[in-house]
Each structure stands twice: as structure tokens, then as C-alpha cells.
Amino acid sequence: MSTDRRIDEDLKFIETCVELKLLSETDAETLRQVIVESKIFAAQESLQRGLLTAADVDIVHSLRHPLDVVPGYDILGLVGRGGMGVVYRAKQLDLDRIVALKTVLISNISSSTAAARFEREAKALARLQHPNIVQALNFGKHLGRYYFAMEYVMGRSCEQALHQEGRLTPEAAWSIARQVASGLLHAFRQNVIHRDIKPANLLLLQAPEGSMAAGGEEVVKITDFGLAMFADAEPEQMRLTTGDKIMGSPAYMSPEQFGGEAVDYRADIYSLGATVWHLIFGTPPFQGKNLASLLSQKSQPIQADRRSLPIQISDDQWQLLMRMLNPDPAHRPSSYDELIADIDRLSVELSTMGGPISGMLDLAAISDQQTMAAPAVRSTKVDPQDVAAPADPAPIPLSQTVDLQLPAAAKPSKSNRSRVFSLIVIAIALILATIGLTLYQSLGEVRGPRPYTRVVETVGLYDGVTLSGWDVGGSMIGAWNTVEAPDASNALACLSRQGALTRRLEGKLHPRISIFVWAQPGFEKVDIDFSFDPSVRDDLRGSLRFTPSEIILGEKQGDFEELSNQVSSASPPGLFERYHVVHFERQPTDWYVFFEQRLVGTIPISRVGSGAAIRLVVHPSPGTGSETPSPNAYFSEVRLDNLAEPKAADPPPPAEEG
Numbered sequence: 001m002s003t004d005r006r007i008d009e010d011l012k013f014i015e016t017c018v019e020l021k022l023l024s025e026t027d028a029e030t031l032r033q034v035i036v037e038s039k040i041f042a043a044q045e046s047l048q049r050g051l052l053t054a055a056d057v058d059i060v061h062s063l064r065h066p067l068d069v070v071p072g073y074d075i076l077g078l079v080g081r082g083g084m085g086v087v088y089r090a091k092q093l094d095l096d097r098i099v100a101l102k103t104v105l106i107s108n109i110s111s112s113t114a115a116a117r118f119e120r121e122a123k124a125l126a127r128l129q130h131p132n133i134v135q136a137l138n139f140g141k142h143l144g145r146y147y148f149a150m151e152y153v154m155g156r157s158c159e160q161a162l163h164q165e166g167r168l169t170p171e172a173a174w175s176i177a178r179q180v181a182s183g184l185l186h187a188f189r190q191n192v193i194h195r196d197i198k199p200a201n202l203l204l205l206q207a208p209e210g211s212m213a214a215g216g217e218e219v220v221k222i223t224d225f226g227l228a229m230f231a232d233a234e235p236e237q238m239r240l241t242t243g244d245k246i247m248g249s250p251a252y253m254s255p256e257q258f259g260g261e262a263v264d265y266r267a268d269i270y271s272l273g274a275t276v277w278h279l280i281f282g283t284p285p286f287q288g289k290n291l292a293s294l295l296s297q298k299s300q301p302i303q304a305d306r307r308s309l310p311i312q313i314s315d316d317q318w319q320l321l322m323r324m325l326n327p328d329p330a331h332r333p334s335s336y337d338e339l340i341a342d343i344d345r346l347s348v349e350l351s352t353m354g355g356p357i358s359g360m361l362d363l364a365a366i367s368d369q370q371t372m373a374a375p376a377v378r379s380t381k382v383d384p385q386d387v388a389a390p391a392d393p394a395p396i397p398l399s400q401t402v403d404l405q406l407p408a409a410a411k412p413s414k415s416n417r418s419r420v421f422s423l424i425v426i427a428i429a430l431i432l433a434t435i436g437l438t439l440y441q442s443l444g445e446v447r448g449p450r451p452y453t454r455v456v457e458t459v460g461l462y463d464g465v466t467l468s469g470w471d472v473g474g475s476m477i478g479a480w481n482t483v484e485a486p487d488a489s490n491a492l493a494c495l496s497r498q499g500a501l502t503r504r505l506e507g508k509l510h511p512r513i514s515i516f517v518w519a520q521p522g523f524e525k526v527d528i529d530f531s532f533d534p535s536v537r538d539d540l541r542g543s544l545r546f547t548p549s550e551i552i553l554g555e556k557q558g559d560f561e562e563l564s565n566q567v568s569s570a571s572p573p574g575l576f577e578r579y580h581v582v583h584f585e586r587q588p589t590d591w592y593v594f595f596e597q598r599l600v601g602t603i604p605i606s607r608v609g610s611g612a613a614i615r616l617v618v619h620p621s622p623g624t625g626s627e628t629p630s631p632n633a634y635f636s637e638v639r640l641d642n643l644a645e646p647k648a649a650d651p652p653p654p655a656e657e658g
Helices: 003-019 025-037 041-048 054-064 112-127 159-165 169-191 265-281 291-298 315-324 336-342 417-438
Strands: 075-079 083-090 097-104 136-142 145-151 202-206 218-222 245-248 402-405 452-459 478-482 492-493 498-503 513-518 528-531 542-548 550-556 566-570 580-586 590-595 598-604 612-616 633-644
Touching: 003 025, 003 041, 003 054, 003 478, 025 041, 025 513, 025 633, 041 054, 054 145, 083 315, 112 136, 112 145, 145 633, 159 580, 169 202, 169 265, 169 336, 202 265, 265 315, 315 336, 417 580, 452 492, 513 612, 528 580, 542 580, 566 598, 598 633, 612 633
Parallel strands: none
Antiparallel strands: 075 083, 083 097, 097 145, 136 145, 202 218, 245 402, 452 633, 478 492, 492 633, 498 612, 513 580, 513 633, 528 542, 528 612, 542 550, 550 566, 580 590, 590 598
16 A cells, blocks of 8 residues: 555544544544654554554444445444444445444454354344334354344434433323333243343334324334343353343342342333333432442332422322332233233323322332432531532443342342342342441541532543543553453553553533542552643642552642642442442532542642643552553543532432431
8 A cells, every 4th residue: 555545544544533533633633643754554553542442443444444344234324332342324235225233343253252142132133023122134244243234213212312301201101111011022922031121222213104103102112132031041041141240230120130140021021110210200210329229229119209209190100110110020010911001001191290199108218319419518617427428320330231240149049038038148248338338437627618519511531432532642651441340341441560541621610520440459559630730740639549458638749659638548348349439529619539428538729730630540569560460440430520509499408417
């Protein structure tokens, strides 16, 4: 290839990266200069700089060479991506029709799990022919890469509908539920159990012309059978779907799925109930901060003051929701036929604010709510015990499909009695860990008020797949990339013996930065630095340091320096067992730093830099030498919330006990 042609190809490669928002314009311009001045390919240079992952390069290459990926298909655009695969909008050339083409990423070709899941999903869809299920069209393998073609749905997901509208009307929610139940009934009769029903996996499209529903009702299509289980599978084929893992989306999963056992169709009925709740009331029914909280909530029936919910629904709707969400599968609707009949009998027309309700039903409590309001400011000095934790996302991706490794006590039992005992053991262990987190004491002095607690805008800072937006300016130390964490989620990690990585933030007056961190056994020190300008050498920064024995808040100059003005508390139980969420809030005079539900301390804004950046710093561990070590820590779910004072109409915060 001539130099001019190579440069032209690379410039188009970079242009596609910018269009997909994989590269910032600043990084793109740096790459343009490099490829013109040297013989290095843009893809190679972007990988070496950590600007793109191998998956990013694979996707861009596929879009740049749309006829080369799968024979007989012309790729037209990117629809979505996950940890193992990517979905394109494509044209099937022989039939001249638009399809959704799902492929395994090149980086996962050697993964037997990825290949098996693709094959399982294709086989599950191939069994199903129903108007409420996305239809499978073709499945194959080309140059070692699995692919399958599906019906292309021109519409939005229920998750997108919730983002756009906040919540749906009860009429719309129950119409969706009935259609989903109809599709799941068909799947059940083909011995297929979905196991991951949630708003993101339900697609909405306008009813076809001339149909009875064409007057405005949307048609629902169930998609993503990647976790589907065949009820008639041989034991050897079940290994991907059972064993000692939790598989699904925790906010919508049934309690029995938390036990890692094989499940039946009633798990999908539970998940559909959680989805209907979310569609009607605007939030999932359970919003615990971790698996312990979720398991505790889901192990007993719901008790909620219906008058506190954003809208009121009729008694028969409420009672059906409670049956669908019953923790005991035996007390849920006994079949999809029964569920559909119950939905058809609902008095949905009574689902307005004036509809008949009974107030509070005598059912089990929703405890440990996720949103906790800050206490009213009494003076410029606040007692740490009076500071509520920020409203944070759970240290597990509640709505994301995950595989979570269970402790040994959670492995599938052989009888119902032992299953219950197993769940109790898990619940006690996890709840004790959570209680331990809330008991350790902070030594930091809280100086200024904390009036900014209401989230008015949320910006994701890590897409779970790329390093896009990280380390603009080339200050990366060591090798960083997106890797698979122990729970099979995607996370940022340093792949060398020490490293540092920066994320610059847009200038928000009162930001809250949230980061999930999972320290690994054998690590020495891991820092999350904040409030500094990366372009100013040795700008004084705040830093939250993790060690095996302590969590320390202090200040430092430089990546690997010691901390000054430090306060510390003991590392919590279970430090190495899961993700923990930390928050950094910029209030009027101080930075507030939280570890999950507990205030670590504050740092006066006047004492640290004024820049908007965070930096992940991994210190070398003893004995790592020059070999490539395993990651000392995983970082994920990074986000920025823009904060404002509560509105005058907002309810007063609850009083703190004790």
C-alpha cells in the first residue's frame, strides 16, 4: 500500500472513531499528526496510547469494510455493543432486507463462553416464531467469528421510553405486560426460559398499518435471549446457565436466581412484575445498595405505603403486582394463561389519582432505600454522624446483565429445604458485611455546610468498553485498558506494576463524582485523586487511599507521594469481595468524601487545586518485579452528577436516628 493511500485510510479510520465518539477531537488531531509524520498505523498507535480497545478497532474496521465481516451482508451502521458481542444494522443482500446482525467481537473469538452463548441465543430464537419475540433469521460462522441475523426492530426500548418520559401510564404498562406474557407463553411451550426480562430487553414499535392496534398502541418485541435456558436441556448443556453464579440483572431478578439454582418460567413472571412496577412508578421496586440489601428485600413480600407512590393504581392492579413479585414462586401466577387472564380482567381505567385504593397493604417492607436526603444545615460545622450518604447507584450494576460469582454456601442445593437454608446463609453473610461497613467510624472533621444534594444532571465518565475521554493530554503512566473483572463485568485496570490514569471533567459548579473500586488481595496502595489541574505540575490534590488495613483521606503532590493532613478509618469487612462505591462532592467550601454509606471526611477547597480532574493511581506491590502483574484494583461505573440545592417543594429530609 502506498504511503498516500495508507494515510488516507487512516484519516478515514480516525474520522469514523470521532463519529462514533470513541475519540475526542483533541485525540483525533494528535493521531492525525502522528500518522502523517510517521509510518505508524492509526489503529496501532491508538491501541498503544490506550485511546481505543481492540473491540473499538474491530468495530471501526467492520464499519469501514462493511462487506467483509459476514458474507452476504452489508453493514450499514452500529446499533449497540456489549461485553462479548456487537449488533449492527445490515442489509441481507440476497433478499434485499434490513436485519440486525449480531457478531462476536474479534477479541472474544477464542472465548468458549462467548461462542457457547451466541450459539445458545441463536438456538433459543430459532425455536420461537411469535409476533412479540424478535425473530431469528440466520446463524453461522465466518473466519472463526460467530454471527447471527435477527429481525431488525425500528423502535425504542422500554428503558429508552422511561428515560424520555419518566414513567408510562398504567394502561401502557399493562398492555406491554400482556404482550410480553404472550411471548413468554410461546417461549415456555418451546421449553425456553428467558431469565433476563427487563425494560432494556423489551423493544417497542408502532403497530403495522391496518392492524387493530394501529390506533396508537405499540407492539412489544422481546429481545436478548443470551441468558436463555432450555427447560429440556441435558445436564451437560446446563453448565452455562447454572452452577455457582448469579446470572441476570439484579434489580429485576427473582429471589431464586440469587441462589444460583436452575429456575423455571416463574422467574420470568417475577422479572416481568418488577418491570411493570418500574414502568408505572418510574423506579424499580428494589433499589438496595448491594446484593445483601437486594437479597434481604426480595426474600420477603413487599410492604409499601401506596399513598407515597407517585401515582395510585386500582386494588386489582396492585394485588396482581404483589402476586407477580411474591418471593415464593408457588404464590405467583401458576401459568402464563392465568397471568394473561388476570391482566385482561384488570380495571385499568381506574388507574388515575382518583382511582380506588386501600392505602397500605399488610405486606413485607421495602427497606434500605437507595435515596437518602441530606440533613438540614444547622451551622457551618456539621457532625459526621448527621451527614447522610449521597444517593448512589448500587455497587452492582442493577439493570445490567451480570454474572456474579457466589460464595461457596450459595451453590445449588438438592432440596427446597436446603435451598432456603442456603439463601439464609447468603443473606446473613452479606447483611453482616453491609452492617460492618456502616459501623466503622470516620475521624475527619466536617467543616462547611452541605446544601447541594439534588441531582439535576448525570454524565457517564466510563462507557464500560473504551478508554474514550480518559487521559487526554498523554499523562498516562503504565498500561491501562478495559478488562474483565472477577464478576464478569468490564472495568478499567492497570496492567503494569504501577500506573496512573486521568479523567478530566467538564466544569460543573458542584459536581459529585462516583466511582466503583474493587481492590484485589496482595495490593499495596491504590489512590483516587481529585480536585487538581493535570496540566499544572505538582498541583496539590485531594486523595482517597486504599490499603489492606486502612482507608485514608489526605492531600499530596504527585502520583506516588505520601499523604499529608490525613484522616483514616479501618478498611471494612469484605474489602476484596466486591465493588465498593466512593463519592467526591464539591460543596460551597469543602470537598465531602464518602465511602459507600459513610462519610470519610472533608477537605477545604482552599487547600487543594481548583482543577476539574480525577486520577486513578496504582502503587507497585511488593514482589511484582518487572513481570506483568494481575490488576491490583478494578474501577468501574464512573459518573458525574451535577448537584443543586433541593427545591422548595421537596419534602424535608428524614431525621437521623441515634
